[in-house]
Amino acid sequence: MKLISPEELVLEDLIKSCSCYFGFQVLETIPIKHGWLNLKWRLITDSGIFLLKQYNKERLRKYNHAELLFAFTQQMRLHRAGFPCPKLYSYNGQILLESNTGELFLLMEYCDGNMIPPGKLNSHQMYDLGRATGRMHQLLNDGSIVRKRTPVFSPSSKKERLTHWKLVKSHLRDKGKTHLLPIIDTQYKTTENINFVNDHIGESGWAHRDLWVDNILFHDRELSAVLDFDRMKYDFPQLDVARAVISGALYENKLDVFLVSVFVEGYREARLFDKGCLLESLKWLWYMESTWWIHAELDLQSGPSQRFSEEIQWLSENLTELEFMLKEL
Structure with a gap:
Protein backbone atom coordinates (compact mmCIF):
# COMPACT_ATOMS: atom_id res chain seq x y z
CA MET A 1 0.00 0.00 0.00
CA LYS A 2 1.47 3.33 -1.08
CA LEU A 3 1.76 5.93 1.65
CA ILE A 4 0.41 9.39 0.84
CA SER A 5 2.80 12.22 1.72
CA PRO A 6 1.64 15.33 3.61
CA GLU A 7 2.16 17.37 0.42
CA GLU A 8 -0.06 15.02 -1.55
CA LEU A 9 -2.78 15.29 1.10
CA VAL A 10 -2.65 19.08 0.92
CA LEU A 11 -2.78 19.00 -2.88
CA GLU A 12 -5.77 16.63 -2.88
CA ASP A 13 -7.61 18.95 -0.50
CA LEU A 14 -6.81 22.05 -2.57
CA ILE A 15 -7.83 20.44 -5.86
CA LYS A 16 -11.23 19.58 -4.41
CA SER A 17 -11.67 23.19 -3.29
CA CYS A 18 -10.53 24.60 -6.65
CA SER A 19 -12.91 22.34 -8.54
CA CYS A 20 -15.73 23.44 -6.24
CA TYR A 21 -14.94 27.17 -6.47
CA PHE A 22 -13.97 27.45 -10.15
CA GLY A 23 -15.64 24.45 -11.78
CA PHE A 24 -12.65 23.04 -13.64
CA GLN A 25 -11.25 19.53 -13.78
CA VAL A 26 -7.55 19.06 -12.96
CA LEU A 27 -5.83 16.89 -15.55
CA GLU A 28 -2.23 17.08 -14.31
CA THR A 29 -0.27 18.63 -11.42
CA ILE A 30 3.42 19.55 -11.49
CA PRO A 31 5.12 20.63 -8.23
CA ILE A 32 7.19 23.83 -8.33
CA LYS A 33 10.17 23.64 -5.99
CA HIS A 34 10.79 27.32 -5.32
CA GLY A 35 10.08 29.38 -2.23
CA TRP A 36 10.31 28.76 1.48
CA LEU A 37 7.68 26.52 3.17
CA ASN A 38 4.78 27.51 0.89
CA LEU A 39 3.81 24.77 -1.57
CA LYS A 40 3.21 25.50 -5.27
CA TRP A 41 1.94 23.50 -8.21
CA ARG A 42 1.33 24.06 -11.89
CA LEU A 43 -2.21 22.90 -12.61
CA ILE A 44 -3.16 21.72 -16.09
CA THR A 45 -6.95 21.76 -16.28
CA ASP A 46 -9.74 21.54 -18.82
CA SER A 47 -10.06 25.33 -18.49
CA GLY A 48 -6.40 26.25 -18.92
CA ILE A 49 -3.15 26.31 -16.95
CA PHE A 50 -2.97 27.86 -13.49
CA LEU A 51 -0.56 28.18 -10.59
CA LEU A 52 -1.76 27.02 -7.18
CA LYS A 53 -0.01 28.41 -4.10
CA GLN A 54 -0.61 27.07 -0.59
CA TYR A 55 0.32 29.28 2.36
CA ASN A 56 2.20 27.42 5.06
CA LYS A 57 0.62 28.15 8.46
CA GLU A 58 4.00 28.65 10.14
CA ARG A 59 5.16 31.15 7.55
CA LEU A 60 1.78 32.89 7.50
CA ARG A 61 2.25 33.87 11.16
CA LYS A 62 4.99 36.26 10.03
CA TYR A 63 2.48 38.24 7.96
CA ASN A 64 -0.25 40.69 8.87
CA HIS A 65 -3.37 39.22 7.26
CA ALA A 66 -4.86 42.60 6.29
CA GLU A 67 -1.57 43.78 4.77
CA LEU A 68 -1.29 40.56 2.78
CA LEU A 69 -4.78 41.02 1.35
CA PHE A 70 -3.94 44.63 0.52
CA ALA A 71 -0.82 43.48 -1.37
CA PHE A 72 -3.01 41.14 -3.43
CA THR A 73 -5.32 44.02 -4.41
CA GLN A 74 -2.32 46.04 -5.57
CA GLN A 75 -0.99 43.13 -7.59
CA MET A 76 -4.37 43.00 -9.31
CA ARG A 77 -4.25 46.76 -9.91
CA LEU A 78 -0.83 46.38 -11.52
CA HIS A 79 -2.08 43.52 -13.67
CA ARG A 80 -5.08 45.54 -14.87
CA ALA A 81 -2.68 48.36 -15.80
CA GLY A 82 -0.78 45.96 -18.06
CA PHE A 83 2.16 45.36 -15.74
CA PRO A 84 3.66 41.86 -16.16
CA CYS A 85 2.56 40.03 -13.01
CA PRO A 86 0.17 37.09 -12.50
CA LYS A 87 -3.58 37.62 -12.42
CA LEU A 88 -5.15 36.41 -9.16
CA TYR A 89 -8.50 34.63 -9.29
CA SER A 90 -11.21 35.29 -6.73
CA TYR A 91 -14.34 33.50 -5.56
CA ASN A 92 -17.20 35.57 -4.11
CA GLY A 93 -14.81 38.51 -3.91
CA GLN A 94 -12.18 36.57 -1.93
CA ILE A 95 -8.66 36.22 -3.32
CA LEU A 96 -7.08 34.35 -0.39
CA LEU A 97 -9.23 31.23 -0.32
CA GLU A 98 -9.69 28.54 2.32
CA SER A 99 -10.07 24.81 1.72
CA ASN A 100 -12.35 22.42 3.61
CA THR A 101 -9.49 21.54 5.97
CA GLY A 102 -8.48 25.16 6.60
CA GLU A 103 -5.60 25.46 4.14
CA LEU A 104 -5.21 29.00 2.75
CA PHE A 105 -4.31 29.28 -0.91
CA LEU A 106 -4.22 31.42 -4.05
CA LEU A 107 -5.14 30.45 -7.57
CA MET A 108 -3.37 32.58 -10.14
CA GLU A 109 -2.46 32.84 -13.78
CA TYR A 110 0.47 30.65 -14.75
CA CYS A 111 3.19 32.80 -16.33
CA ASP A 112 5.66 31.27 -18.77
CA GLY A 113 9.31 32.16 -18.39
CA ASN A 114 12.60 31.10 -16.90
CA MET A 115 14.27 31.86 -13.59
CA ILE A 116 17.83 33.03 -14.19
CA PRO A 117 20.47 32.18 -11.54
CA PRO A 118 21.83 35.11 -9.48
CA GLY A 119 24.35 37.21 -11.36
CA LYS A 120 23.64 35.53 -14.70
CA LEU A 121 21.20 37.97 -16.30
CA ASN A 122 22.16 39.26 -19.72
Whole structure:
Protein backbone atom coordinates (compact mmCIF):
# COMPACT_ATOMS: atom_id res chain seq x y z
CA MET A 1 0.00 0.00 0.00
CA LYS A 2 1.47 3.33 -1.08
CA LEU A 3 1.76 5.93 1.65
CA ILE A 4 0.41 9.39 0.84
CA SER A 5 2.80 12.22 1.72
CA PRO A 6 1.64 15.33 3.61
CA GLU A 7 2.16 17.37 0.42
CA GLU A 8 -0.06 15.02 -1.55
CA LEU A 9 -2.78 15.29 1.10
CA VAL A 10 -2.65 19.08 0.92
CA LEU A 11 -2.78 19.00 -2.88
CA GLU A 12 -5.77 16.63 -2.88
CA ASP A 13 -7.61 18.95 -0.50
CA LEU A 14 -6.81 22.05 -2.57
CA ILE A 15 -7.83 20.44 -5.86
CA LYS A 16 -11.23 19.58 -4.41
CA SER A 17 -11.67 23.19 -3.29
CA CYS A 18 -10.53 24.60 -6.65
CA SER A 19 -12.91 22.34 -8.54
CA CYS A 20 -15.73 23.44 -6.24
CA TYR A 21 -14.94 27.17 -6.47
CA PHE A 22 -13.97 27.45 -10.15
CA GLY A 23 -15.64 24.45 -11.78
CA PHE A 24 -12.65 23.04 -13.64
CA GLN A 25 -11.25 19.53 -13.78
CA VAL A 26 -7.55 19.06 -12.96
CA LEU A 27 -5.83 16.89 -15.55
CA GLU A 28 -2.23 17.08 -14.31
CA THR A 29 -0.27 18.63 -11.42
CA ILE A 30 3.42 19.55 -11.49
CA PRO A 31 5.12 20.63 -8.23
CA ILE A 32 7.19 23.83 -8.33
CA LYS A 33 10.17 23.64 -5.99
CA HIS A 34 10.79 27.32 -5.32
CA GLY A 35 10.08 29.38 -2.23
CA TRP A 36 10.31 28.76 1.48
CA LEU A 37 7.68 26.52 3.17
CA ASN A 38 4.78 27.51 0.89
CA LEU A 39 3.81 24.77 -1.57
CA LYS A 40 3.21 25.50 -5.27
CA TRP A 41 1.94 23.50 -8.21
CA ARG A 42 1.33 24.06 -11.89
CA LEU A 43 -2.21 22.90 -12.61
CA ILE A 44 -3.16 21.72 -16.09
CA THR A 45 -6.95 21.76 -16.28
CA ASP A 46 -9.74 21.54 -18.82
CA SER A 47 -10.06 25.33 -18.49
CA GLY A 48 -6.40 26.25 -18.92
CA ILE A 49 -3.15 26.31 -16.95
CA PHE A 50 -2.97 27.86 -13.49
CA LEU A 51 -0.56 28.18 -10.59
CA LEU A 52 -1.76 27.02 -7.18
CA LYS A 53 -0.01 28.41 -4.10
CA GLN A 54 -0.61 27.07 -0.59
CA TYR A 55 0.32 29.28 2.36
CA ASN A 56 2.20 27.42 5.06
CA LYS A 57 0.62 28.15 8.46
CA GLU A 58 4.00 28.65 10.14
CA ARG A 59 5.16 31.15 7.55
CA LEU A 60 1.78 32.89 7.50
CA ARG A 61 2.25 33.87 11.16
CA LYS A 62 4.99 36.26 10.03
CA TYR A 63 2.48 38.24 7.96
CA ASN A 64 -0.25 40.69 8.87
CA HIS A 65 -3.37 39.22 7.26
CA ALA A 66 -4.86 42.60 6.29
CA GLU A 67 -1.57 43.78 4.77
CA LEU A 68 -1.29 40.56 2.78
CA LEU A 69 -4.78 41.02 1.35
CA PHE A 70 -3.94 44.63 0.52
CA ALA A 71 -0.82 43.48 -1.37
CA PHE A 72 -3.01 41.14 -3.43
CA THR A 73 -5.32 44.02 -4.41
CA GLN A 74 -2.32 46.04 -5.57
CA GLN A 75 -0.99 43.13 -7.59
CA MET A 76 -4.37 43.00 -9.31
CA ARG A 77 -4.25 46.76 -9.91
CA LEU A 78 -0.83 46.38 -11.52
CA HIS A 79 -2.08 43.52 -13.67
CA ARG A 80 -5.08 45.54 -14.87
CA ALA A 81 -2.68 48.36 -15.80
CA GLY A 82 -0.78 45.96 -18.06
CA PHE A 83 2.16 45.36 -15.74
CA PRO A 84 3.66 41.86 -16.16
CA CYS A 85 2.56 40.03 -13.01
CA PRO A 86 0.17 37.09 -12.50
CA LYS A 87 -3.58 37.62 -12.42
CA LEU A 88 -5.15 36.41 -9.16
CA TYR A 89 -8.50 34.63 -9.29
CA SER A 90 -11.21 35.29 -6.73
CA TYR A 91 -14.34 33.50 -5.56
CA ASN A 92 -17.20 35.57 -4.11
CA GLY A 93 -14.81 38.51 -3.91
CA GLN A 94 -12.18 36.57 -1.93
CA ILE A 95 -8.66 36.22 -3.32
CA LEU A 96 -7.08 34.35 -0.39
CA LEU A 97 -9.23 31.23 -0.32
CA GLU A 98 -9.69 28.54 2.32
CA SER A 99 -10.07 24.81 1.72
CA ASN A 100 -12.35 22.42 3.61
CA THR A 101 -9.49 21.54 5.97
CA GLY A 102 -8.48 25.16 6.60
CA GLU A 103 -5.60 25.46 4.14
CA LEU A 104 -5.21 29.00 2.75
CA PHE A 105 -4.31 29.28 -0.91
CA LEU A 106 -4.22 31.42 -4.05
CA LEU A 107 -5.14 30.45 -7.57
CA MET A 108 -3.37 32.58 -10.14
CA GLU A 109 -2.46 32.84 -13.78
CA TYR A 110 0.47 30.65 -14.75
CA CYS A 111 3.19 32.80 -16.33
CA ASP A 112 5.66 31.27 -18.77
CA GLY A 113 9.31 32.16 -18.39
CA ASN A 114 12.60 31.10 -16.90
CA MET A 115 14.27 31.86 -13.59
CA ILE A 116 17.83 33.03 -14.19
CA PRO A 117 20.47 32.18 -11.54
CA PRO A 118 21.83 35.11 -9.48
CA GLY A 119 24.35 37.21 -11.36
CA LYS A 120 23.64 35.53 -14.70
CA LEU A 121 21.20 37.97 -16.30
CA ASN A 122 22.16 39.26 -19.72
CA SER A 123 22.17 42.95 -20.61
CA HIS A 124 18.76 42.82 -22.31
CA GLN A 125 17.20 41.19 -19.26
CA MET A 126 18.79 43.69 -16.87
CA TYR A 127 17.59 46.61 -18.97
CA ASP A 128 14.04 45.25 -19.10
CA LEU A 129 14.09 44.51 -15.37
CA GLY A 130 15.14 48.10 -14.71
CA ARG A 131 12.36 49.43 -16.93
CA ALA A 132 9.77 47.15 -15.29
CA THR A 133 10.93 48.10 -11.79
CA GLY A 134 10.62 51.79 -12.61
CA ARG A 135 7.15 51.28 -14.06
CA MET A 136 6.06 49.22 -11.05
CA HIS A 137 7.21 51.97 -8.68
CA GLN A 138 5.51 54.61 -10.83
CA LEU A 139 2.19 52.73 -10.81
CA LEU A 140 2.30 51.87 -7.11
CA ASN A 141 3.01 55.49 -6.23
CA ASP A 142 0.68 57.25 -8.67
CA GLY A 143 -1.52 58.58 -5.86
CA SER A 144 -4.09 55.78 -6.02
CA ILE A 145 -3.02 54.48 -2.61
CA VAL A 146 -3.31 56.86 0.32
CA ARG A 147 -0.23 56.96 2.52
CA LYS A 148 -1.28 55.74 5.97
CA ARG A 149 1.95 54.79 7.69
CA THR A 150 5.65 55.42 8.03
CA PRO A 151 8.14 53.27 6.10
CA VAL A 152 8.78 49.74 7.35
CA PHE A 153 12.55 50.18 7.51
CA SER A 154 13.54 52.31 10.46
CA PRO A 155 17.35 52.22 10.69
CA SER A 156 18.92 51.71 14.09
CA SER A 157 21.59 54.17 15.18
CA LYS A 158 25.24 53.47 14.48
CA LYS A 159 25.81 53.04 18.22
CA GLU A 160 23.04 50.43 18.46
CA ARG A 161 24.36 48.60 15.42
CA LEU A 162 27.91 48.46 16.80
CA THR A 163 26.54 47.01 20.02
CA HIS A 164 24.71 44.41 17.96
CA TRP A 165 27.90 43.25 16.23
CA LYS A 166 29.69 43.01 19.59
CA LEU A 167 26.94 40.67 20.80
CA VAL A 168 27.22 38.53 17.66
CA LYS A 169 30.97 38.21 18.23
CA SER A 170 30.30 37.15 21.82
CA HIS A 171 27.82 34.49 20.64
CA LEU A 172 30.36 33.16 18.14
CA ARG A 173 32.99 32.80 20.84
CA ASP A 174 30.49 31.01 23.08
CA LYS A 175 29.72 28.58 20.24
CA GLY A 176 33.39 28.07 19.40
CA LYS A 177 32.92 29.49 15.90
CA THR A 178 35.97 31.71 15.93
CA HIS A 179 36.50 31.13 12.18
CA LEU A 180 33.50 33.40 11.54
CA LEU A 181 34.82 36.29 13.63
CA PRO A 182 36.58 38.03 10.67
CA ILE A 183 33.23 38.34 8.88
CA ILE A 184 31.69 40.06 11.90
CA ASP A 185 34.78 42.24 12.27
CA THR A 186 34.18 43.44 8.71
CA GLN A 187 30.56 44.31 9.52
CA TYR A 188 31.71 46.20 12.61
CA LYS A 189 34.40 48.17 10.77
CA THR A 190 32.07 48.97 7.86
CA THR A 191 29.47 50.24 10.33
CA GLU A 192 32.10 52.45 11.97
CA ASN A 193 33.30 53.90 8.67
CA ILE A 194 30.15 54.17 6.57
CA ASN A 195 29.02 57.61 5.50
CA PHE A 196 25.60 58.35 4.07
CA VAL A 197 25.04 61.49 2.01
CA ASN A 198 21.83 62.08 3.97
CA ASP A 199 20.48 60.77 7.26
CA HIS A 200 17.34 59.64 5.43
CA ILE A 201 17.20 56.90 2.81
CA GLY A 202 15.41 58.83 0.12
CA GLU A 203 11.86 59.16 -1.09
CA SER A 204 9.51 56.78 0.69
CA GLY A 205 6.75 54.96 -1.17
CA TRP A 206 5.14 51.63 -1.95
CA ALA A 207 7.64 48.93 -2.90
CA HIS A 208 7.79 45.23 -3.75
CA ARG A 209 10.39 44.53 -1.02
CA ASP A 210 11.46 41.11 -2.34
CA LEU A 211 12.76 41.92 -5.80
CA TRP A 212 15.42 39.30 -6.50
CA VAL A 213 15.93 36.76 -9.26
CA ASP A 214 13.80 33.97 -7.74
CA ASN A 215 10.78 36.28 -7.99
CA ILE A 216 11.32 37.26 -11.62
CA LEU A 217 10.69 35.31 -14.81
CA PHE A 218 12.41 36.06 -18.11
CA HIS A 219 12.19 35.18 -21.75
CA ASP A 220 15.39 35.25 -23.77
CA ARG A 221 15.73 39.02 -23.97
CA GLU A 222 12.98 40.42 -21.78
CA LEU A 223 11.13 40.15 -18.52
CA SER A 224 8.11 37.86 -18.48
CA ALA A 225 6.67 38.45 -15.00
CA VAL A 226 7.38 39.82 -11.54
CA LEU A 227 6.13 37.39 -8.88
CA ASP A 228 5.36 37.23 -5.17
CA PHE A 229 4.03 40.56 -3.90
CA ASP A 230 3.46 39.13 -0.40
CA ARG A 231 5.94 41.54 1.23
CA MET A 232 4.73 44.67 -0.59
CA LYS A 233 4.44 47.57 1.88
CA TYR A 234 5.10 51.28 2.28
CA ASP A 235 8.88 51.57 2.51
CA PHE A 236 11.68 52.86 0.27
CA PRO A 237 11.40 51.95 -3.46
CA GLN A 238 15.11 52.53 -4.05
CA LEU A 239 15.86 49.51 -1.84
CA ASP A 240 14.07 47.46 -4.52
CA VAL A 241 16.54 48.91 -7.00
CA ALA A 242 19.53 47.93 -4.87
CA ARG A 243 18.21 44.41 -4.27
CA ALA A 244 17.53 43.81 -7.97
CA VAL A 245 20.93 45.17 -8.99
CA ILE A 246 22.96 43.08 -6.53
CA SER A 247 20.90 39.99 -7.31
CA GLY A 248 21.18 40.33 -11.07
CA ALA A 249 24.72 41.66 -11.57
CA LEU A 250 26.92 40.14 -8.80
CA TYR A 251 28.59 36.92 -9.91
CA GLU A 252 31.54 35.14 -8.29
CA ASN A 253 32.29 38.20 -6.15
CA LYS A 254 32.43 40.55 -9.13
CA LEU A 255 29.86 43.23 -9.88
CA ASP A 256 29.24 43.72 -13.59
CA VAL A 257 29.02 47.51 -13.79
CA PHE A 258 27.75 47.40 -17.37
CA LEU A 259 24.76 45.31 -16.27
CA VAL A 260 24.17 47.78 -13.45
CA SER A 261 24.28 50.70 -15.87
CA VAL A 262 21.71 49.20 -18.27
CA PHE A 263 19.38 48.46 -15.34
CA VAL A 264 19.58 52.10 -14.24
CA GLU A 265 19.06 53.25 -17.85
CA GLY A 266 15.88 51.16 -18.04
CA TYR A 267 14.64 52.37 -14.66
CA ARG A 268 15.10 56.01 -15.63
CA GLU A 269 12.85 55.51 -18.64
CA ALA A 270 9.94 55.14 -16.23
CA ARG A 271 10.95 57.01 -13.09
CA LEU A 272 13.34 59.68 -11.87
CA PHE A 273 16.53 58.30 -10.32
CA ASP A 274 19.18 60.87 -9.49
CA LYS A 275 22.88 60.38 -10.04
CA GLY A 276 24.48 58.96 -6.89
CA CYS A 277 21.22 57.47 -5.68
CA LEU A 278 22.29 53.90 -6.54
CA LEU A 279 25.38 54.06 -4.34
CA GLU A 280 23.31 55.31 -1.40
CA SER A 281 20.71 52.61 -2.07
CA LEU A 282 23.32 49.85 -1.93
CA LYS A 283 24.74 51.27 1.30
CA TRP A 284 21.30 51.28 2.89
CA LEU A 285 20.58 47.78 1.56
CA TRP A 286 23.70 46.54 3.32
CA TYR A 287 22.74 48.40 6.50
CA MET A 288 19.22 46.93 6.46
CA GLU A 289 20.01 43.34 5.48
CA SER A 290 23.33 42.75 7.23
CA THR A 291 21.63 41.82 10.50
CA TRP A 292 19.26 39.48 8.63
CA TRP A 293 21.91 37.35 6.96
CA ILE A 294 25.11 37.81 9.00
CA HIS A 295 24.71 36.12 12.38
CA ALA A 296 26.01 33.36 14.63
CA GLU A 297 24.40 30.63 12.47
CA LEU A 298 25.96 31.96 9.27
CA ASP A 299 27.76 28.68 8.61
CA LEU A 300 24.47 26.74 8.55
CA GLN A 301 22.86 28.75 5.76
CA SER A 302 22.13 27.26 2.35
CA GLY A 303 20.16 28.09 -0.78
CA PRO A 304 18.79 31.65 -1.03
CA SER A 305 19.91 32.66 2.48
CA GLN A 306 23.48 31.67 1.62
CA ARG A 307 23.34 33.77 -1.54
CA PHE A 308 21.98 36.74 0.42
CA SER A 309 24.75 36.46 3.01
CA GLU A 310 27.36 36.34 0.22
CA GLU A 311 25.89 39.51 -1.31
CA ILE A 312 25.93 41.31 2.04
CA GLN A 313 29.49 40.20 2.78
CA TRP A 314 30.56 41.46 -0.65
CA LEU A 315 28.90 44.82 -0.04
CA SER A 316 30.55 45.22 3.37
CA GLU A 317 33.95 44.55 1.79
CA ASN A 318 33.48 46.75 -1.28
CA LEU A 319 31.45 49.83 -0.33
CA THR A 320 34.50 52.07 -0.66
CA GLU A 321 35.34 50.70 -4.10
CA LEU A 322 31.71 51.12 -5.16
CA GLU A 323 32.07 54.90 -4.85
CA PHE A 324 34.54 54.73 -7.73
CA MET A 325 32.81 51.94 -9.66
CA LEU A 326 29.43 53.68 -9.70
CA LYS A 327 30.53 57.33 -9.84
CA GLU A 328 28.90 57.87 -13.25
CA LEU A 329 25.57 56.35 -12.16
